[in-house]
Amino acid sequence: MQVMIMAGGKGERFWPYSRLSTPKQLLPIVSKKSMIEETIERLEGIVEQKDIFISTRRDLVDSIKKVLPDFPEENYIVEPFPRDTAPAIGLATVVMSNRRPGDVMVVLPADHYIKDKEMFQKDLLLASKVAQDTGCLLTFGIQPDHPETGYGYIELGEIVSREYDSPVYEVKSFKEKPDYETAKKYYESKRFLWNSGMFVWTTNAILNAIERYMPSLFEGLMKIRDSIGKFSEEKVKEEEFEKFEKISIDYGVMEKADNVLCLKARFDWSDVGSWSALEKVKEKDENGNVISSDWAGIDTRNSIIVNDEGIIGTIGVRDLLIIKYKDALLVADKNREQEIKKLVEKIAGSDKLKKYIL
Amino acid sequence: MQVMIMAGGKGERFWPYSRLSTPKQLLPIVSKKSMIEETIERLEGIVEQKDIFISTRRDLVDSIKKVLPDFPEENYIVEPFPRDTAPAIGLATVVMSNRRPGDVMVVLPADHYIKDKEMFQKDLLLASKVAQDTGCLLTFGIQPDHPETGYGYIELGEIVSREYDSPVYEVKSFKEKPDYETAKKYYESKRFLWNSGMFVWTTNAILNAIERYMPSLFEGLMKIRDSIGKFSEEKVKEEEFEKFEKISIDYGVMEKADNVLCLKARFDWSDVGSWSALEKVKEKDENGNVISSDWAGIDTRNSIIVNDEGIIGTIGVRDLLIIKYKDALLVADKNREQEIKKLVEKIAGSDKLKKYIL
Numbered sequence: 001m002q003v004m005i006m007a008g009g010k011g012e013r014f015w016p017y018s019r020l021s022t023p024k025q026l027l028p029i030v031s032k033k034s035m036i037e038e039t040i041e042r043l044e045g046i047v048e049q050k051d052i053f054i055s056t057r058r059d060l061v062d063s064i065k066k067v068l069p070d071f072p073e074e075n076y077i078v079e080p081f082p083r084d085t086a087p088a089i090g091l092a093t094v095v096m097s098n099r100r101p102g103d104v105m106v107v108l109p110a111d112h113y114i115k116d117k118e119m120f121q122k123d124l125l126l127a128s129k130v131a132q133d134t135g136c137l138l139t140f141g142i143q144p145d146h147p148e149t150g151y152g153y154i155e156l157g158e159i160v161s162r163e164y165d166s167p168v169y170e171v172k173s174f175k176e177k178p179d180y181e182t183a184k185k186y187y188e189s190k191r192f193l194w195n196s197g198m199f200v201w202t203t204n205a206i207l208n209a210i211e212r213y214m215p216s217l218f219e220g221l222m223k224i225r226d227s228i229g230k231f232s233e234e235k236v237k238e239e240e241f242e243k244f245e246k247i248s249i250d251y252g253v254m255e256k257a258d259n260v261l262c263l264k265a266r267f268d269w270s271d272v273g274s275w276s277a278l279e280k281v282k283e284k285d286e287n288g289n290v291i292s293s294d295w296a297g298i299d300t301r302n303s304i305i306v307n308d309e310g311i312i313g314t315i316g317v318r319d320l321l322i323i324k325y326k327d328a329l330l331v332a333d334k335n336r337e338q339e340i341k342k343l344v345e346k347i348a349g350s351d352k353l354k355k356y357i358l
Numbered sequence: 359m360q361v362m363i364m365a366g367g368k369g370e371r372f373w374p375y376s377r378l379s380t381p382k383q384l385l386p387i388v389s390k391k392s393m394i395e396e397t398i399e400r401l402e403g404i405v406e407q408k409d410i411f412i413s414t415r416r417d418l419v420d421s422i423k424k425v426l427p428d429f430p431e432e433n434y435i436v437e438p439f440p441r442d443t444a445p446a447i448g449l450a451t452v453v454m455s456n457r458r459p460g461d462v463m464v465v466l467p468a469d470h471y472i473k474d475k476e477m478f479q480k481d482l483l484l485a486s487k488v489a490q491d492t493g494c495l496l497t498f499g500i501q502p503d504h505p506e507t508g509y510g511y512i513e514l515g516e517i518v519s520r521e522y523d524s525p526v527y528e529v530k531s532f533k534e535k536p537d538y539e540t541a542k543k544y545y546e547s548k549r550f551l552w553n554s555g556m557f558v559w560t561t562n563a564i565l566n567a568i569e570r571y572m573p574s575l576f577e578g579l580m581k582i583r584d585s586i587g588k589f590s591e592e593k594v595k596e597e598e599f600e601k602f603e604k605i606s607i608d609y610g611v612m613e614k615a616d617n618v619l620c621l622k623a624r625f626d627w628s629d630v631g632s633w634s635a636l637e638k639v640k641e642k643d644e645n646g647n648v649i650s651s652d653w654a655g656i657d658t659r660n661s662i663i664v665n666d667e668g669i670i671g672t673i674g675v676r677d678l679l680i681i682k683y684k685d686a687l688l689v690a691d692k693n694r695e696q697e698i699k700k701l702v703e704k705i706a707g708s709d710k711l712k713k714y715i716l
Contacts, residue, residue: 016671294714296705298697309685311714313374313701316691317678327667329682331689333674339656343671347654356652356669 001128002103003047004092007036007056007064007110008082012344013274016328020358025110026067029272030281034067036110046121053077053095055088080241086252087244090210090217094225097203104128105206107199112271113281119267126164127200127263136259137209138200141193142269147183150273152176152195152250154262171260174250193262195250196269213256217244274337275304275321304334328356359486360461361405362450365394365414365422365468366440370702371632374686378716383468384425387630388639392425394468404479411435411453413446438599444610445602448568448575452583455561462486463564465557470629471639477625484522485558485621494617495567496558499551500627505541508631510534510553510608512620529618532608551620553608554627571614575602632695633662633679662692686714
């Protein structure tokens with residue numbers, strides 16, 4: 001099994017913790033460890049370190065090295081240009097299949113939170129077996145616990161196998177992020193799962209699918225494969241990447257392929273997509289607050305209070321995000337956290353202030 | 359003219375700016391300069407530096423020296439024990455009259471804000487002249503602009519002189535902090551002024567008044583006066599201060615004396631008694647915010663945002679105090695700032711947190 005950890009994300013939604021040079025995956029959002037460290041540690045015992053690859057943007061490599069000083073240099077897969085997940089996964093597939101053909105390949109986002117390591121590893125081994133046995137493309141679906149509009153959904157088809165520890169479903173369709181009414185229908189039907197963005201397949205299976213559904217990407221990837229180990233390797237990679245269409249693996253392959261299977265994750269999962277996600281993954285106090293700071297408060301409710309150091313005192317506040325990190329502080333209505341991105345853009349647009357987002 | 363600047367206050371209401379070792383008068387609350395520096399600079403041109411004395415608690419002297427490194431050592435008047443304003447003023451009177459008998463003495467709080475330096479100096483010179491001409495105890499009253507319940511009031515009597523630039527009133531009575539209904543009556547009557555705590559008198563006049571209305575204080579002060587320059591000076595001061603009753607000059611002398619006069623201040627004035635006082639002395643933006651920080655905001659109204667360094671970003675907030683200073687941050691409902699003291703007590707009561715108020 002070889003693992004690709006996708007660590008190219010930007011994470012403006014976590015300002016002031018996330019900055020351009022340190023997106024969410026490099027930050028200790030949930031625990032004292034960065035999310036990428038936790039993602040790697042979650043594989044301990046079932047995948048060797050040498051078989052774990054980090055796929056990222058060129059301008060993030062130095063920041064990641066700071067967070068993971070012991071991670072081997074040769075296990076970075078660097079995208080010359082950001083081209084979304086299909087080209088990134090294609091490149092990783094080529095690297096892995098060149099190294100050890102026929103292996104199972106696991107694709108994991110670097111910035112998701114999973115607490116139940118044991119069940120995660122069981123599901124991963126199970127998915128690996130199904131991928132090898134069937135040659136299909138496996139995706140993990142998450143049973144929704146509310147009608148979320150921020151995720152894509154997987155519509156489950158029939159159960160195609162009960163031979164494994166967990167039933168294996170065929171996938172009827174992939175659905176883009178729905179509106180609230182649709183999300184509610186999905187949620188109530190119990191036939192729709194959240195698309196977690198975690199995939200398991202053999203390198204052969206995904207290469208075949210790319211060849212069939214994204215022939216021009218495949219062609220470029222083959223040129224890159226032929227250049228591996230040659231003097232021209234970097235140049236070819238750059239040339240081909242520049243030409244690749246920006247497209248996600250979901251849109252480019254998964255939605256079209258006829259050999260996609262789905263496992264219902266038996267582990268807990270959160271993509272920690274925004275500050276309020278902390279309410280799901282961290283403990284609340286008796287007033288509904290999530291507090292990760294030295295703190296003293298009077299009549300403080302349903303707020304998220306996070307600090308890198310120092311104390312936060314609060315009096316008579318409700319539903320606030322109070323997030324302090326280094327030289328920046330955010331105080332926001334918790335129900336308006338989607339506007340953090342807009343605020344970051346505002347700061348970026350000011351010559352005087354833009355230093356605070358770098 | 360000799361000036362006593364009273365700088366013994368505690369200022370818990372300005373946490374996190376104010377700490378035990380740095381109360382409000384030592385902090386740059388309104389401008390970039392500390393309030394005590396501004397109080398001293400406001401006297402430039404009419405009082406020589408050598409004639410300005412700072413009266414304070416022993417445990418504050420080092421903190422004041424840090425803020426005023428050039429202030430002469432011999433011009434500190436240190437209270438061995440905190441005994442409120444009557445003993446403090448008594449001690450200063452003894453020091454000043456010993457130095458230059460018969461001088462006019464001005465008493466100024468170290469932590470009030472006055473912007474109009476020119477008019478302030480005019481009024482001070484005028485008060486000095488009236489004090490010399492009449493031998494009376496002069497107090498400055500402030501024309502209220504709202505029914506404030508946080509100040510004492512001066513009930514004006516007849517105008518006793520129109521010979522000066524500004525009419526001189528006799529004082530009918532002093533009133534303690536009123537309830538709202540009473541404050542409203544005072545405000546509407548126009549016959550009541552706020553008691554600013556600024557006094558002008560000759561050292562002889564105040565000593566005579568202390569002798570008459572606070573004989574035991576007077577007796578102690580005379581012992582202290584006799585010890586000045588002797589080996590026993592500090593010891594006598596300690597012994598006498600320990601015995602003094604804790605009592606304010608208003609209660610001990612002003613309310614009883616029959617030779618009190620009042621001038622209506624022609625300068626602007628604020629005691630900057632709490633964070634929301636900044637709304638009166640600083641400019642607001644078009645959304646009613648007072649901002650003293652690098653700041654970027656979306657839909658932010660009627661809030662007070664103060665920061666020593668770094669940026670504060672806000673989204674969808676109303677009527678908040680957001681005050682960051684060094685290692686501490688306060689986020690509070692602006693209408694509940696009177697609870698800051700309670701919060702500070704809460705922090706003081708925690709072994710883990712009390713470092714944040716020192």
